[in-house]
Amino acid sequence: MSKRKVKETHMPVGECISQVQMILRERFCHRRLPEKPVGMESQHKHLLELLRRTAVHGESNSVLIVGPRGSGKTMLLNCVLRELLEVKDVNKNVLPVHLNGLLQTDDRIALKEITRQLNLENVVGDKVFGSFAENLAFLLEALKKGDRSSSRPVLFILDEFDLFAHHKNQTLLYNLLDVSQSAQAPIAVIGLTCRLDVLELLEKRVKSRFSHRQIHLLSSLSFIQYLDNVRSQLSLPQDFPDTKFYDEWNESIKTLCEDQPVVDVLQRHYNSSKDFRSLHLLLMLALSRVSASKPAIKPTDLLEASRVCMVDSKANILHGLSILELCLIIAMKHLNDIYEGEPFNFQMVHNEFKKFLQRKSHSIHNFDKPVVIKAFEHLQQLELIKSMDSSTAKIQKEYQLMKLMLDHSQIMEALQKYPQCPTDVKQWAMSAFG
Amino acid sequence: METMFGLFLSRYLNIGVEGQEAVTTVTPGQYILIEGNDDDNPFVAKLLKLFGDESHKQKKALVQWFLRLSEVPQNKKLLLGRSPHPQEIFYYLGRACDDEINVESILGTVHVRQDSSPVEPNSGFFPCFPIQATPSTPRTPRNATPSIPSRTVPARQPGNILEEARARLHVSSVPESLPCREQEFQDIYNFVESKVMDGTGGCMYISGVPGTGKTATVHEVIRCLQHASDMDEIPMFRFIEINGMKMTDPHQAYVQILQKLTGQKATADHAAALLEKRFSNPAPKKETTVLLVDELDLLWTRKQNVMYNLFDWPTRHHARLVVLTIANTMDLPERIMINRVASRLGLTRMSFQPYSFKQLQQIITSRLNKVKAFEEDAMQLVSRKVAALSGDARRCLDICRRATEICEHSASHPSTAGLVRMSHVMEALDEMFSSSYITAIRCASLQEQLFLRAVIAEFRRLGLEEATFQQVFVQHQALCRVEGLQPISVSEGLAVCQRLGACRLLLLEASRLDVLQRVRLNVSQDDVLYALKADRD
Numbered sequence: 001m002s003k004r005k006v007k008e009t010h011m012p013v014g015e016c017i018s019q020v021q022m023i024l025r026e027r028f029c030h031r032r033l034p035e036k037p038v039g040m041e042s043q044h045k046h047l048l049e050l051l052r053r054t055a056v057h058g059e060s061n062s063v064l065i066v067g068p069r070g071s072g073k074t075m076l077l078n079c080v081l082r083e084l085l086e087v088k089d090v091n092k093n094v095l096p097v098h099l100n101g102l103l104q105t106d107d108r109i110a111l112k113e114i115t116r117q118l119n120l121e122n123v124v125g126d127k128v129f130g131s132f133a134e135n136l137a138f139l140l141e142a143l144k145k146g147d148r149s150s151s152r153p154v155l156f157i158l159d160e161f162d163l164f165a166h167h168k169n170q171t172l173l174y175n176l177l178d179v180s181q182s183a184q185a186p187i188a189v190i191g192l193t194c195r196l197d198v199l200e201l202l203e204k205r206v207k208s209r210f211s212h213r214q215i216h217l218l219s220s221l222s223f224i225q226y227l228d229n230v231r232s233q234l235s236l237p238q239d240f241p242d243t244k245f246y247d248e249w250n251e252s253i254k255t256l257c258e259d260q261p262v263v264d265v266l267q268r269h270y271n272s273s274k275d276f277r278s279l280h281l282l283l284m285l286a287l288s289r290v291s292a293s294k295p296a297i298k299p300t301d302l303l304e305a306s307r308v309c310m311v312d313s314k315a316n317i318l319h320g321l322s323i324l325e326l327c328l329i330i331a332m333k334h335l336n337d338i339y340e341g342e343p344f345n346f347q348m349v350h351n352e353f354k355k356f357l358q359r360k361s362h363s364i365h366n367f368d369k370p371v372v373i374k375a376f377e378h379l380q381q382l383e384l385i386k387s388m389d390s391s392t393a394k395i396q397k398e399y400q401l402m403k404l405m406l407d408h409s410q411i412m413e414a415l416q417k418y419p420q421c422p423t424d425v426k427q428w429a430m431s432a433f434g
Numbered sequence: 435m436e437t438m439f440g441l442f443l444s445r446y447l448n449i450g451v452e453g454q455e456a457v458t459t460v461t462p463g464q465y466i467l468i469e470g471n472d473d474d475n476p477f478v479a480k481l482l483k484l485f486g487d488e489s490h491k492q493k494k495a496l497v498q499w500f501l502r503l504s505e506v507p508q509n510k511k512l513l514l515g516r517s518p519h520p521q522e523i524f525y526y527l528g529r530a531c532d533d534e535i536n537v538e539s540i541l542g543t544v545h546v547r548q549d550s551s552p553v554e555p556n557s558g559f560f561p562c563f564p565i566q567a568t569p570s571t572p573r574t575p576r577n578a579t580p581s582i583p584s585r586t587v588p589a590r591q592p593g594n595i596l597e598e599a600r601a602r603l604h605v606s607s608v609p610e611s612l613p614c615r616e617q618e619f620q621d622i623y624n625f626v627e628s629k630v631m632d633g634t635g636g637c638m639y640i641s642g643v644p645g646t647g648k649t650a651t652v653h654e655v656i657r658c659l660q661h662a663s664d665m666d667e668i669p670m671f672r673f674i675e676i677n678g679m680k681m682t683d684p685h686q687a688y689v690q691i692l693q694k695l696t697g698q699k700a701t702a703d704h705a706a707a708l709l710e711k712r713f714s715n716p717a718p719k720k721e722t723t724v725l726l727v728d729e730l731d732l733l734w735t736r737k738q739n740v741m742y743n744l745f746d747w748p749t750r751h752h753a754r755l756v757v758l759t760i761a762n763t764m765d766l767p768e769r770i771m772i773n774r775v776a777s778r779l780g781l782t783r784m785s786f787q788p789y790s791f792k793q794l795q796q797i798i799t800s801r802l803n804k805v806k807a808f809e810e811d812a813m814q815l816v817s818r819k820v821a822a823l824s825g826d827a828r829r830c831l832d833i834c835r836r837a838t839e840i841c842e843h844s845a846s847h848p849s850t851a852g853l854v855r856m857s858h859v860m861e862a863l864d865e866m867f868s869s870s871y872i873t874a875i876r877c878a879s880l881q882e883q884l885f886l887r888a889v890i891a892e893f894r895r896l897g898l899e900e901a902t903f904q905q906v907f908v909q910h911q912a913l914c915r916v917e918g919l920q921p922i923s924v925s926e927g928l929a930v931c932q933r934l935g936a937c938r939l940l941l942l943e944a945s946r947l948d949v950l951q952r953v954r955l956n957v958s959q960d961d962v963l964y965a966l967k968a969d970r971d
Contacts, residue, residue, distance in 0.1 A: 049839070057597075058589035059604060066870070068937050093585050107682075121578035129578075133682045133689070140680060142580035149589040151582045169732060174679045181828065183606040185582045186589075196874055197938045197956065204762065205679070205729070208644035211832045212866045218877035271880040271919065272926060273933065312923035341904075386950075405948045407904060407924050409911070 014292040016245045020236065024287055027233065028280040030075070037072060037079050038229060043215050047080045050213075051155065054188040055090040058148040060180040062189040062210055064161060066196060067217030070277030073192045076217065077157065096155045101163025107172045108132045110164075115139060118154065140175060146185020153186040161191030165201040173202070177209040219274055226270050231257045233283060234297070252296045259299045265306045282309055314406060317382055318414035323425065324367060324375045326418065327353055329384070330429045332404045333411055343388045343401040346376050350398075356428055363422045373398070460543050466497070469539040476541055478502065478523050484537070494534050596838045596854075599807035603798070603835050605828050608650055613800045614793040615651050621784060622655045626756055630659070630671050630722045635748030635755045637779050639730075641764045642786030645826030648760050651786075652726055659724075671722040678732030684740045687733055691725065706743065716752035723755050730761040731770065738775050745778035788825025791817040797827055798834060807838065812859045819863055829866075836862040871957045874937060875965035881922065881930050884913050886962050889940065889953060903931060904949045924949065 011019075026032040037044060043065075053059045065073045085091050097117045104110035112128045115135055122129050122138055130138065143154075156176055158164055164173055176189050191198075199207060221229070234253045240246040256262055269282060285305035286297055321329070331352040335344045350372055357366055367375075379385050380402070388401045415421060415429050460466055460481055468477040479497040500523040592598040601607065612619070622638070629636050642648050662668050674694040676687055688705035692698055700708060725744075727733070733740045748755045763769065764785055767776040789797070794817035802808070816837070820830040834854075841858045875886065888909035892901045895909075907927050914921045922930075928945075931953065935942035943951040955962070 045843070049843070056590050057592070057601075059601070060606065068874075068933060089587055093587060095583070118582070120580060122580075133686050136680070136682055137690075138578070138580045142582050145580065146582045150584050152585050154582065169679065171679060171682065178679075181605040183608070194936050195938045196870055205644050208826055208828055212829065213832075213836065214865070214870075216870050216873065218870070218873055220877050268920065272922070272930065273882075274877075274879050310923060310926060313925040315923075383948075386948075403950060405950065407907065407949055409921075410924055 010244065011242045013245075013295055016242050017290060017292050017295050019240070020249065021287065021290065023236065023240075024234070025284070028284045028287070030280075033075060033078050033082060037076055038232075039219055039221060039225070040072065040076055040217060043217060044076060044080060046215055047076065048083060051080060051084050051188060051190075052087070052090070054153050054155070054186060055084065055087075055094050058151075058153060058186040060186045060188065061213070062177055062180050062191075063213040063215060064191045064193065064198060064210075065215045065217065066193055066198065068275065069194050070273075070275035071217045071219060072276055073194075073217055074159070075276075077190065077192065081155075094153050094155055096157060098157050099159065099164075101158065101160030105163075107167045108135075110167075110172050111135045111139060114156075118142075136171075136175070140179075143179050143185045143187070148183065148186055151185040153188065155188045155190065158189065158191045161193040162195045162198050162201055164191075165198070165206075170203050170206050174206050174209070177206060180211075181209050221274055223267065223270055226274065227257055227263070227266060230266060230279065230283070233279070249296065256297055256299060256302070262299045262302050265302055268310070269306065278309075282306060285309065312410060312413070314384070314410055315414055315417075317384070318406075318410070319418060321379075322375065323364065323422065324372065325379055326415075326421075327356070327364060327425060327428075328372070328375055328379060329404070329406065329411060330415075330425065331356065332385070333406075333408065333429070336404060341403075343403050345401055346373065346398040349376070360428055361424050363424060460540065464543050465500075466543050467541040468497070468535060469541055478544065481540075495537050495540065496534055595805060595807055596842050599802060599805050600835050600838050602801050602803070602805065603831050603838070605831050607801075608653075609801060610654075612647055612650055612654060613796050614789065615647050615786075618647075618784060618786060619651055619655060622652060622758070623658065625782065626655060626659060626724060626758070627662075627668060629756045630668055630724070633669070633722065633754055635722075635750070635753050635757075636782065637745050637748055637757045638759070638782045638784065639767065639779055640758065640760045640784045640786065641762065641766065643762060643788055643824070643826070645824070645828040646786040646788055647827060648786050649726075649728060652758055652760070656724065656726075669721065671724055673724045673726070675726040675728070678727070678729035681732070684733045684735050687727075687740055687744070695723065709747070710743070713747040713750050713753040713755060720752070720754055725755060725757045727757060727759045730759040731763070731766060734770055738772055741771065742775050742778070745775060745780075749778060789821060789827055789830075790825070791821035794821055794825075794827065794830045798830065801831075806853070808834070808854045809856070812837070812854055812856050815856060815859050816863070819867075823867075833859070833862050833866055836866065871939065872961060872965045874939060875957070875962060876968070878934075878939075880919075881926075882934055883966055884917070884919075885910055885927070885930050885934065886939070886955075887966065888913055889955060890959050890962060893955075893959070900952050900954045902949070903928070903951050903953055906931075906953055907949070 027034075047063070047065070050061055050063060054061055065077065067073050081096070085094075095118060097114055099110055099113060104113055111132065112135060115128045115138070116123055116126065118139075120138065120142055122135070128135065164170070167173075176187065179185070180187050180189055195201075199210075199212075202210060231253060234256075235250050236246050257266075269278065272278070282302075282305050285308055286301045289301045289304070290297055318326075318329075328349055331349050332344060334352055335348060350369070353372070357364060376385075377397075380387070384406055385402045385404055388403055389395075412429070415426055462481050462483055465478060465480050468479055478500040480500070481495055482498055483496040484494075502523055592601045622640075625636070625638055640648050640652070656673050659668065659671070660673070663670055672695070674691065676690050676694075678684070678687075681687060681690065683702075685702035685706075688702050688709060689700065692700055692705040692709055695709075695712075698708070727744060730741070733744070735741075744757055744759075747753050748757055759779075764783075767779050771779065791814075795813055798808070798813055798817070813834075816830060816833050820826065820833065823829075837854050837859045840861050841852070841854045844858065845852065875883065878886075885906070888906050889901070891909045891913070892906045893899060896905075907924065910927060911921050928948070931940065931942065932945060934940040938956050941954040941956050945951065
């Protein structure tokens, strides 16, 4: 009996596809951190060294990570923390405290959260005892008693740092930064924000205590690097069990990225925004079309995904309107053209509509005023038109001034694709003077 | 202890009790006695498990507690429905006690019998009847002590010269005597010393921009005075310190002063009354109190009664209170204080000037104290740059620290780093002083850059500094056509605009206004054009 060496494992296509879906979705939905963040080596090194010095030498520090939305600030911090906690000396020796400006909207709540996360002695179970003043005094006392060589360093991570600067007197920020500049328990204050002018928000005393270290995540990716990034994001990792499928998949991704229409689509996305998040959204839409019966990503998938991403948000609303409502919108458009964007009221729109009915229309029925008012109110509910005066003075609803929230190009495009639009309406829209 | 209760020995964990020669051994499953408040009646428990904690130095035990009859509350005793034996113990199923204990508190073993037959007294057996103790509500920790846990491994000391320099340049390592503040030190010292020796009170107002050494100088004065008082050169005095920013409310000042003076805790109003009584009434052998109030401007209230009291108490005959206040603005009394408060503050004022470049250089040199880590001209560059901008010592020290880090990283191996040179310092200055708007514009995507250009074009057309999104969008479409790009939809334009607004390159109105929101530039037009022009070249 010959022993057969199993050279490669083969899995049925369905199982391969579900594995692929799981791996790629984890990547795109940010459940799993990448091995090494791409394109931010110097920033990674800077932050890692800083935190390592706090953890190992007990040196207090403060730093701000600044970058546009979706550029990878939280991802960078999490990668650095993961690498830091792998070091043997560090693992049991740091106390991370995570705060978020959107969750802790007030210093009182923030203090309770800090006390709870540090598990100080005035916490029983999950409840923190004491008033705001007592909590603050307790925390400051605890940090003051600490000492550089024997206390555990605390890492304070403040997400949405700019929101903390809006709290009253900036007490929390002052106190944290003051501790980082005094000979007390060693702490590191790490702020993440997307505002470039965040330092202008800090009061002069707080600003003086901040060490002015900023790590900027401004990506200068070229298009070629962007394409490489797309290719690596879609490729499977080395340890995929079925090697034949792995080769086939990666080969198909490679040809996909060389296909001209796909490159054009990606160029369009690159022109619009360079960050990871929007790219992951696009790739996620393309991936969701992959199934056992269609086990590869085709160029049409990517084109379709791009179309979904780039669609105008009001186009579908316009397609769902009735003819009467559409006519009202065209009437408003003409009013905007004639009066150069001045606000209008219902009566003006109604007059314009009646002019059209008298002169040009054959197919539109002459609706009663209450019906037209109803249509107008429906447009208001859809927020395609918005009331201009927020005063409480009660003006009759036919005379309230409104403005149109649609652009010229959106209306024309909607008309082109509107199903079974009467020709006289179309002609009215395209004519110059109503 | 052991003879009194008739113990059994077995051999698994050895315990030696002080004053006893025999070594006891306990095993899991045995009933044990644990040290408590009462030496004659130690706690009884059943040993469930023995283990060591992470560093294997501290042995711990998991126990099931029992209650003696004396520990059972009265209302539970009545539930029993019979009169219990005096040596009876009961299972404790409450949650107010920690089940993990240190083995050091184990005194020895004891035999417990689960039995319902009547027992003779003094036989040494404890009948055990399980009783359901209701879970007790967690009590407010009344004696909670504030502390941060300690490290398992001590912090590493500085290894090479650059690390040593970095440790010395940290803002927190304040030297024994502050250079360049000798005159100010002398003035404050004379003021406080004279008040302490005369046994009178007084107020002093110290002002200066942040980072000029005000609080540090006052601390140094107090340290020297304490030393002099220890040498019996001047009478004894007490020093207390409060900080306006470390309080949640100005009236908490009373609470903190009272607590630091007498250790008493009280509400704000009660504390104010108690302090009033204390400073108004004469008391024999009262020592002078020196009070430091940092960040005075935060103690402002509408009626200004906190500040009034702080400046009024020193004027009382028997108060013997010296108040030193610190704030940032020189004319704070004239600006925010009403007349009677400002007059009680008095005219003893001192103003700390920002450091000049020579002084900053002296500060760095004295901190480094013969650790040769910087080149001469590198130090001069930092001092001149910081002195020209703000004169803030903290900035100077932080930049020097960053420069040492850059020097260490640029060398191939940390020990061959060498001195910190001009190039390292210039890199640190660039990082910490530059604004990143220009870089952000250069790194923006193509549509974002086009949008910025459209904004400028629209401003030029209108002759104003703001425009609505709709108007800018028209310009943007035109620019797209000129560049040969596909025109974008309104939603995409709004998304581009929002991204620029989030980084504050543009200032936007609320996004619920949709296409009608007004747009302004947060960067000057010249900067935008400069950034975009350099990009195209």
